Amino acid sequence: MNILITGGAGYIGSHVAKQICTYTDHNITILDNCSTGFESTVQKLQELFAGRITFIKADLSDWEMIDEIFRLNRFDAVIHFAASLVVPESVENPLKYYLNNTANTSNLVKICIKQGVNRFVFSSTAAVYGEPELLEDGIREEYETRPINPYGRSKLMSEWVLEDTAKAYKDFRYIALRYFNVAGADIFYENSKLAPRIGQSTKNATHLIKVAAETALGKREKMYIFGDDYPTPDGTCIRDYIHVDDLSNAHISALNYLSTNTNTHTIFNVGYGRGFSVKDVIETMKRVSGVNFAVEIADRRPGDPAILVSNSDKIKETIGWKAQFDDLELICKSALEWEKRL
Ligand SMILES: NC(=O)c1ccc[n+]([C@@H]2O[C@H](COP(=O)([O-])OP(=O)(O)OC[C@H]3O[C@@H](n4cnc5c(N)ncnc54)[C@H](O)[C@@H]3O)[C@@H](O)[C@H]2O)c1
Structure with a gap:
């Protein structure tokens, strides 16, 4: 498969690219404007996985350019990380968040539909839950979503874009992963x-x-x-800290699941519980x-x-994701x- 990773020069996207190159034979195209990500990170990945990673420096807000990129390349799946994600900034400058997160995601999904790219993994966040009550068993996916800032709302709206699109276009499948607190670095x-x-x-x-x-x-x-x-x-x-390599592996499980299960549109929490x-x-x-x-x-x-704190039973039971680095000391180290x- 050729997988488009938007935001692959950033923290989580680069780890997902690394895990995909390590554990699968898929090739990757990273699309990033390097606003908060780093070209040097992509270069490092290209050194580590020679010939497997193509880099396109582009901005998702350039909708004509994105359309052109999809016409010139054949992507089999998209993993969409590119976003703005600083909560206080989202309160001061909400339109930046609605435009970069919700509008650009809507456009990306539109182009996927147009070009027949029907597997989509989306980076969502526990911020969609807002300030949940204390739950003994952790927060499950069906818990009410009540985001309290524009960042969380822009992500929840993107989930709705995906949900409604998947209802209208039967071939389009997606998994939205709601990450809890992501931390740590490459376990090597x-x-x-x-x-x-x-x-x-x-x-x-x-x-x-x-x-x-x-x-x-x-x-x-x-x-x-x-x-x-x-x-x-x-x-x-108290927060649920998940190692970035474990989170990355959840994306590989999600891609595999989308490839073998048509008609999938679902949401999973990803944390250690x-x-x-x-x-x-x-x-x-x-x-x-x-x-x-x-x-x-x-x-x-x-x-x-x-x-x-998440309840992550659903992702474990449905797509068989397993944590390997559930160890605060290792995360900190x-x-x-x-x-x-x-
Ligand atoms: N870090 C966390 O703890 C956490 C928790 C929950 C959800 N998330 C989600 O995970 C995703 C990745 O987060 P991260 O921590 O890796 O952040 P990051 O800032 O390191 O990565 C985001 C990447 O997207 C790129 N980007 C942003 N806007 C773009 C645009 N318009 N066009 C092209 N590229 C663009 C940036 O340059 C950067 O490389 C985000 O969608 C975020 O909302 C992160």
């Missing part, structure tokens, strides 16, 4: 030492594990815990780095639910090792 060993070849290079990242790794390495003077008075055992928020608090993560990063870095308590951030290389 050199001389028995963890040596990630790619990782999260995002500038000004707000992701807890990346921020903790940066602080451990002295790239930040200190880091903050936003609120320690939540109704959780240690007062800090267990949570760690902010304090757990910081303690783990301190332990693996051996650095007792400075941490300050700050006010809660609006819109941060106390606990956000891989993030730290990557951070040292930046």
Whole structure:
């Protein structure tokens, strides 16, 4: 298969490209405008997997160009990561989010229909659930979606675009994956030492594990815990951290499933179904780095639910996805090792 990966120069898309090249014989075309992704990441992938990866630098908002790219290339499937994803920015500049996430996704789906590309995997997010109540068994896919910011809404609207399109065009199949907190870097060993070849290079990242790794390495003077008075055992928020290589493998399972099951349109949560608090993560990063870095308590951030943990039974039962790296220490170590290389 020739798979189009939009946003493949970014954090998650590049790991998915790596896993596809490692575990399948599919070829890949990465389409990215490098607004938050990196051409150097694509070059690294091209070095690792010679001849398997084509790069097209283009912007999804250039609809004529995207149409042309689809006419000139034969894609068998699309995995769509390209998006804007900074929640506070989405509140300040909502139209950027509705245009880049919802409008460009709608156009991409339209071109897929026009060109007969009928397998589509979409990057959605746990942000579609908003601030769910505390659920013992984790959040299931059928839980009410009530996103509380334009980012989450733009993604939910994209899910609706896919759902309605699949109802109207019977050949079109899609899987939307709702990611929980993605973290860590390429699990690759050199001389028995963890040596990630790619990782999260995002500038000004707000992701807890990346921020903790940066602080451990002295790239930040200190880091903050936003609120320690939540109704959780240690007062800090609890999240479901999933290693990026496990998440990537879920995309391979999704593609396989779409290839063998016609008439599929569905949504899966992807997480480990267990949570760690902010304090757990910081303690783990301190332990693996051996650095007792400075941490300050700050006010809660609006819109941060106390606990956000997936129930991922559906993806395991339906497409047989299995986690391999469900280990907070390994997640932190891989993030730290990557951070040292930046
Ligand atoms: N990182 C997370 O924890 C997380 C959680 C839930 C969902 N997601 C989703 O996963 C996807 C990938 O996120 P990421 O963390 O890898 O972010 P990222 O910023 O590293 O990757 C996004 C990529 O898309 C590209 N891009 C953005 N707009 C584009 C456009 N108009 N045309 C072409 N390329 C464009 C960027 O240059 C970048 O390479 C996003 O859709 C995001 O909403 C991420």
